[in-house]
Amino acid sequence: MPEPQPGARPADGSTPGTPPDRDPAAADKPTSPPVPSDQPELSTQPTAADQPEPSDQAEATATEDVPAPRWSGSASVPPPLPRRPAWGESAEPTPPQAVPVGLPEHQTPVDPWAGVDTEGWDLPSAELPPLPPTTPYPVPPATRQWSGPPAPPVGSHPVPPPVAPLPPPVAPVSPPAVRPTMPSRPMSPPPPPPAPVRPPKQRRGGRPSAPPAAPPPGRQTPKGYVPARRRRRWPWLLLLTLACCCGCPAYYGFPISAQYPARAALPEQIEDLTLRQDNRSAETAKQLENEVRTEHLLAEETFAGIYSTTNGKRVTVFGGTGFRLTPEADAEAEISRLADRYALATAETVDTGVRGRHERCAVGRADGSDVVVCTSVDHGSIATGVFTRLSVTDSATLLNTLRIQIVQPERG
Numbered sequence: 001m002p003e004p005q006p007g008a009r010p011a012d013g014s015t016p017g018t019p020p021d022r023d024p025a026a027a028d029k030p031t032s033p034p035v036p037s038d039q040p041e042l043s044t045q046p047t048a049a050d051q052p053e054p055s056d057q058a059e060a061t062a063t064e065d066v067p068a069p070r071w072s073g074s075a076s077v078p079p080p081l082p083r084r085p086a087w088g089e090s091a092e093p094t095p096p097q098a099v100p101v102g103l104p105e106h107q108t109p110v111d112p113w114a115g116v117d118t119e120g121w122d123l124p125s126a127e128l129p130p131l132p133p134t135t136p137y138p139v140p141p142a143t144r145q146w147s148g149p150p151a152p153p154v155g156s157h158p159v160p161p162p163v164a165p166l167p168p169p170v171a172p173v174s175p176p177a178v179r180p181t182m183p184s185r186p187m188s189p190p191p192p193p194p195a196p197v198r199p200p201k202q203r204r205g206g207r208p209s210a211p212p213a214a215p216p217p218g219r220q221t222p223k224g225y226v227p228a229r230r231r232r233r234w235p236w237l238l239l240l241t242l243a244c245c246c247g248c249p250a251y252y253g254f255p256i257s258a259q260y261p262a263r264a265a266l267p268e269q270i271e272d273l274t275l276r277q278d279n280r281s282a283e284t285a286k287q288l289e290n291e292v293r294t295e296h297l298l299a300e301e302t303f304a305g306i307y308s309t310t311n312g313k314r315v316t317v318f319g320g321t322g323f324r325l326t327p328e329a330d331a332e333a334e335i336s337r338l339a340d341r342y343a344l345a346t347a348e349t350v351d352t353g354v355r356g357r358h359e360r361c362a363v364g365r366a367d368g369s370d371v372v373v374c375t376s377v378d379h380g381s382i383a384t385g386v387f388t389r390l391s392v393t394d395s396a397t398l399l400n401t402l403r404i405q406i407v408q409p410e411r412g
Helices: 025-028 054-064 232-260 281-294 328-342 392-406
Strands: 262-264 273-275 301-308 315-319 348-349 358-366 369-377 383-386 407-409
Touching: 054 358, 054 392, 054 407, 262 301, 262 315, 281 315, 328 358, 328 369, 328 383, 348 392, 369 392, 383 392, 392 407
Parallel strands: none
Antiparallel strands: 262 407, 273 301, 301 315, 315 383, 348 358, 358 369, 369 383
C-alpha cells in the first residue's frame, strides 16, 4: 500500500492537520479540564507496539499547534457556603449517640452481695433494765345521777297515735236485731307543741354571753367560798365622759357667766371718798369717758369720776363694761396705753383672788407728784384708777373696793 505523501489531502477531502468535523451538539458540550503536561494520561502514552508512523507524527504536530478554545460554555461552580444555625439551634455539632448494647430487661441480673460473708451480722442486743412500776390512778368517787327536769322532746311536732290494724273480713250473716247505738267518746285534742326556745339576747357591740357552766356532778362548793362578781366598766367610762364633756366647759364658763353681763354706776359716797361735782371735775370726767369710748369700741357702758377725801387724797377712776375674752391681755394693753401719759415704770402683777380677774399696777408721775396707776380687768368690765399719796398695795386694795361699788354683775 502506497504511503501517503506529505502535503497530500486525506481521502475524505479534509485539510491535513484539521480534525474531522464533529457533531455540533458535541461541540457545545463542556470539555474536560486540561490534563497537566507533567502527568500524561495512561491512555495517551505511546507503547512500543503502537508507534506512529512518520506521517502520524506530522499530523500530531499540526494538531498541537491549534490553540484550545478559551471558553468552554460553562462556569466553574463555587463550593457551598456554610449553613447558618437556625434560631435556638446549637452551633456545636451534636455528638453521635451511643447505641445501647442491649435492653436492661434482657440482661442478666447481678447480685450486689455476691461473695460477701453475711453470716456474722447477728449482733447481741443489750438488755434494758426493767421499768419501775407506775403509780395507779385514783379511783374516781361514785357520782350521783343528776335528777333534773326531763329533756324536752327532740321533734317539734307531736307523734300521732299508732293506727289500729283493720279487722279481718267476716262472712255476711243475717242482720241481728237492731240495738240502740251508744254515742262514741270524743277524742281528746292532741297536746300543743312546745314553745320554741329562744336564744338569750346579746348586748349590742359586745361578745355573745355564754350560759354559765354548770358544776360537774358530785362537786361541792367549799365552805365560805363566794363567787367573784364581774365588774362593769361602763359607769367609770360614763363618768369620765361626763367630766370631759361637761367639766371643762363648766370650769371655763363659770367665770364668764358670773362676770358678764354687768352694769356701771358711780355712787356719791364710797367709804371716806366723796364724788366731786364741780365744773372742772365734771369736765375732766367727761373727757376721760370719751377716751374710754374711743379706745374700747365694744364697750357697752362707760364711766368716769373724781373722788377725794378730807385730808387731800385724790382718786380718779374710769372704765367701761362689755364682754372680754382675754382679760389678762387687755390689762397689759391698758397699762401700756397709759405709760406715756403718766411716765409709768415697770408694771407689777397683783393677785386679786378672783378667777378670771387680772390686775396690773405701776408707779408714775402726774402734775409734778407721784401717782400709782392700777388697772383691773375681768370678762365683763375694765376699771382703771389713778391714786395719790398711796402705796401700790393700798392702791390695789382701794381699786378693788371701788369696782365692787361701781360695777354690778347682772345675774339672771
